[in-house]
Amino acid sequence: MKKAILCLATVSAVSFGSLLVAGESVTLGIDDLTSGIPGSGALTLQQARKWLAVPANHAELDVKLPLGLSAGERDMRGLTANPLTRAKIELGRQLYFDTRLSADNTVSCSSCHHPQEGFGRHTQFGVGINGLKGGRNSPVSYNRILSDAQFWDGRAGSLEAQAVGPIANPIEMGNTHEAVVSTLKEIPVYAAEFKAVFPKSGVTIDNVGKAIASFERTIVTSATPFDYRDALKPFVSLEPEDLADLREDDPATWQKYLDLQQGAEENPMSESAIRGESLFFSKEIGCSNCHVGANLSDEKYHNLGIGMDSKTPDLGRFAETKDEKDKGAFKTPTIRNVALSAPYMHDGSLKTLEAVVEHYVKGGTKNRWLSDKMKPLKVTKQQKLDLVEFMRFVTGRYPKIASGRLPE
Numbered sequence: 523m524k525k526a527i528l529c530l531a532t533v534s535a536v537s538f539g540s541l542l543v544a545g546e547s548v549t550l551g552i553d554d555l556t557s558g559i560p561g562s563g564a565l566t567l568q569q570a571r572k573w574l575a576v577p578a579n580h581a582e583l584d585v586k587l588p589l590g591l592s593a594g595e596r597d598m599r600g601l602t603a604n605p606l607t608r609a610k611i612e613l614g615r616q617l618y619f620d621t622r623l624s625a626d627n628t629v630s631c632s633s634c635h636h637p638q639e640g641f642g643r644h645t646q647f648g649v650g651i652n653g654l655k656g657g658r659n660s661p662v663s664y665n666r667i668l669s670d671a672q673f674w675d676g677r678a679g680s681l682e683a684q685a686v687g688p689i690a691n692p693i694e695m696g697n698t699h700e701a702v703v704s705t706l707k708e709i710p711v712y713a714a715e716f717k718a719v720f721p722k723s724g725v726t727i728d729n730v731g732k733a734i735a736s737f738e739r740t741i742v743t744s745a746t747p748f749d750y751r752d753a754l755k756p757f758v759s760l761e762p763e764d765l766a767d768l769r770e771d772d773p774a775t776w777q778k779y780l781d782l783q784q785g786a787e788e789n790p791m792s793e794s795a796i797r798g799e800s801l802f803f804s805k806e807i808g809c810s811n812c813h814v815g816a817n818l819s820d821e822k823y824h825n826l827g828i829g830m831d832s833k834t835p836d837l838g839r840f841a842e843t844k845d846e847k848d849k850g851a852f853k854t855p856t857i858r859n860v861a862l863s864a865p866y867m868h869d870g871s872l873k874t875l876e877a878v879v880e881h882y883v884k885g886g887t888k889n890r891w892l893s894d895k896m897k898p899l900k901v902t903k904q905q906k907l908d909l910v911e912f913m914r915f916v917t918g919r920y921p922k923i924a925s926g927r928l929p930e
């Protein structure tokens with residue numbers, strides 16, 4: 523009886539091949555989702571049509587996160603409301619890099635969140651069309667899959683809502699949603715892609731948001747030297763006999779152990795970074811009071827006093843909640859790959875990680891709303907260097923992303 527059922531299952535798997543494809547499991551950051559439709563140069567309608575005709579490119583992906591970030595897999599956001607498919611991600615990739623979304627054809631999302639500049643920009647403030655500047659530093663656009671709230675003050679409730687904002691922001695892309703929709707409708711490759719990805723609604727501003735958000739969710743950081751070391755910790759305390767038992771009884775875990783060991787050997791932490799790690803997570807220094815969890819951010823809002831000594835300080839989260847205690851509070855940014863995205867803080871006022879550490883050592887900038895977690899720190903010169911060194915070792919690779927292959 524059991525055999526018969528098994529047999530049936532095999533038959534149905536063969537005849538409904540696409541059902542199996544529907545569950546394709548991918549690890550973001552590792553499996554290739556963002557290197558563009560095969561080919562080079564401008565993407566032609568013929569190339570796009572051929573690729574869109576492959577059913578697997580429209581199958582819902584079952585998403586995993588790479589080592590390190592994987593601890594946050596249960597906190598992934600937005601995937602039920604806006605499931606990931608290869609075709610949607612690819613459409614979002616094109617929109618992210620396409621300057622045709624801006625009023626004068628000069629600015630794209632990547633102008634301020636650039637893959638080569640840690641998905642931020644090495645300018646103090648974001649620079650939009652006609653060289654216009656806002657008052658905030660471009661935050662990084664990776665690992666955002668782990669949060670609903672976006673912006674330094676959390677005013678956007680999802681990546682989808684966030685993504686359509688800059689298009690119509692007069693100092694960013696300076697366009698209107700109506701104009702973008704009609705521009706995209708007139709580009710045959712986009713028209714074909716929207717029709718294939720969103721058969722019921724086609725080109726709409728909401729669908730632009732959905733596609734860009736899907737692309738952004740795939741930009742995640744892979745395992746760092748810190749992650750290999752951290753994941754090996756449970757094994758380090760095992761006695762040789764325990765390890766021998768493991769090898770004997772649990773080949774899968776044994777293999778995981780070997781892989782981690784190899785990863786740690788190939789991506790070692792320096793002695794200074796190891797000391798910095800202990801400081802970062804210690805009660806006395808307490809960086810992990812706020813930079814905690816898989817993405818080393820609590821995704822909450824705190825006042826560190828940044829910019830609070832100015833005459834008209836940016837009140838941050840307060841504008842959103844009107845709650846007195848939120849004055850001058852901003853969202854905790856991630857420490858992952860932070861070494862790649864200087865300058866720092868919501869106003870881009872600190873140019874280096876060394877300067878950031880000094881800000882914490884002095885206990886932040888005094889003001890009425892300063893977080894009670896901010897206290898002057900007693901640290902040596904070497905310990906400050908160690909903290910910076912630790913942050914440099916929390917750097918992992920980004921997925922491969924084609925930036926130039928856009929619709930003709």
Ligand code: HEC
Binds near residue numbers: 618633648659660689
């Ligand atoms: C002119 C520069 C500029 C352009 C163009 C721009 N951004 Fe931003 N982006 C910023 C700045 C500055 C902020 C922070 C604003 C704030 O918090 O008020 C931001 C915030 C974000 C955030 C929130 C990150 C977080 O940690 O909360 C995401 C995601 C993002 N942008 C994605 C995009 C996308 C997608 C596009 C294209 C549709 C885009 N940006 C275009 C400058 C820019």
Ligand code: HEC
Binds near residue numbers: 808811
């Ligand atoms: C009270 C919570 C809290 C504590 C404790 C804390 N941070 Fe932060 N961290 C934040 C917030 C919030 C910001 C952004 C503040 C702003 O822009 O106004 C930030 C910004 C940063 C940045 C800049 C990141 C960027 O992308 O701009 C770095 C680096 C950083 N913190 C490292 C540390 C280190 C190292 C420690 C320990 C010495 C530490 N933090 C302790 C909440 C905290």
